[in-house]
Amino acid sequence: MTAETGAVAADGSARRWPPRVVTAGLAVILLALLLIPAVTTPRFLTLDNARAILASAAFVGITSVGATMVMIAGSGVSLATSQIATVVAMFFLGTQHLGLGAALLIALAAGVALNAFQGAVIGYWKADPIVLTIAGGFAIGGAATWFSGGTTVYPGARGFEVLNATPLGLPLAVYVLLAVTVVVEWTLRRTTAGRQMYLVGENRAAARAAGLPVGRVTVLAWAVSGACVALTGVFLASFTTSATVTLGGTLTLDAIAAVLVGGTAISGGHGSAVRTLGGAVLISVISDVLLLRGYSTGVQILVKGVLVLTVVLVVHVRSGRGRR
Numbered sequence: 001m002t003a004e005t006g007a008v009a010a011d012g013s014a015r016r017w018p019p020r021v022v023t024a025g026l027a028v029i030l031l032a033l034l035l036i037p038a039v040t041t042p043r044f045l046t047l048d049n050a051r052a053i054l055a056s057a058a059f060v061g062i063t064s065v066g067a068t069m070v071m072i073a074g075s076g077v078s079l080a081t082s083q084i085a086t087v088v089a090m091f092f093l094g095t096q097h098l099g100l101g102a103a104l105l106i107a108l109a110a111g112v113a114l115n116a117f118q119g120a121v122i123g124y125w126k127a128d129p130i131v132l133t134i135a136g137g138f139a140i141g142g143a144a145t146w147f148s149g150g151t152t153v154y155p156g157a158r159g160f161e162v163l164n165a166t167p168l169g170l171p172l173a174v175y176v177l178l179a180v181t182v183v184v185e186w187t188l189r190r191t192t193a194g195r196q197m198y199l200v201g202e203n204r205a206a207a208r209a210a211g212l213p214v215g216r217v218t219v220l221a222w223a224v225s226g227a228c229v230a231l232t233g234v235f236l237a238s239f240t241t242s243a244t245v246t247l248g249g250t251l252t253l254d255a256i257a258a259v260l261v262g263g264t265a266i267s268g269g270h271g272s273a274v275r276t277l278g279g280a281v282l283i284s285v286i287s288d289v290l291l292l293r294g295y296s297t298g299v300q301i302l303v304k305g306v307l308v309l310t311v312v313l314v315v316h317v318r319s320g321r322g323r324r
Helices: 019-039 048-072 081-094 100-125 129-148 159-164 173-190 190-202 204-209 214-240 249-260 275-292 297-323
Strands: none
Touching: 019 249, 019 275, 048 081, 048 173, 048 190, 048 249, 048 275, 081 214, 081 249, 100 159, 100 190, 100 214, 129 190, 159 173, 159 214, 159 297, 173 190, 173 214, 173 249, 173 275, 190 204, 190 214, 204 214, 249 297, 275 297
16 A cells, blocks of 8 residues: 555555645645635726736746746756846847847747756756856846846837737737646656656656766756746736836746645656646735735735745655655
């Protein structure tokens, strides 16, 4: 009888539920706790507010779905996400005179290159991802300040406005989020590279011993994540029609929160892009309720932080003990 199929193990110890089951239970409890304040909040149950929640979830979700690959591959999290999104947004708006297609390609290339470089240092030279991305965030933030001269970057053309389209009443970014989720989930489940990410995240040393291309797998995960961050930066720039060094805001925290709330193991080896999508929507609903009730950004960050801490303690630490 295994831990996942029996209520009690052979030695009489309590059953250890899989992280995804515990996360689902926490999500149900949290939704129940949110139900009363949500339905009693003015303007929450409106079509316009539902669109606002989905739009917010799209910005966070695109980034967090890409970050799911990084965490599954056992590379921890990136603390330079907001800075990369900001630089990409500046590049995108600053190159609008070249045409929408060229500006989009430059933005995507910048996001992929910046993230893939960090992935290479982590995958091939075994750098600590937290230390590396903190340093990278400072460097990239400095580059953004240098690029913009500390001022707001405005577009030289208006081709980007097509990205603000609302097919069937929903922002284009929502459809991109769904497409990205499908592609990432399919890659993780149906391709050799995706399966290797799970194996590398489960046990990096064993993966190296088995001859798996750990460095290449890590770079691929970070490169895909970089493309997702770039897409977020592009949509943020199109939505705000300008870019400043603070454009990324709390994107780093929100993306990490969505991935963890979605049940992806912080130690690697387990996770799902679809569940991360659910985490992104949940984070957006929480932010929306707090915003409509007049709470400050500081309170919103505090609530998200407490939520992430709870998930890490209840799900990820507990599952890590189970594996030991």
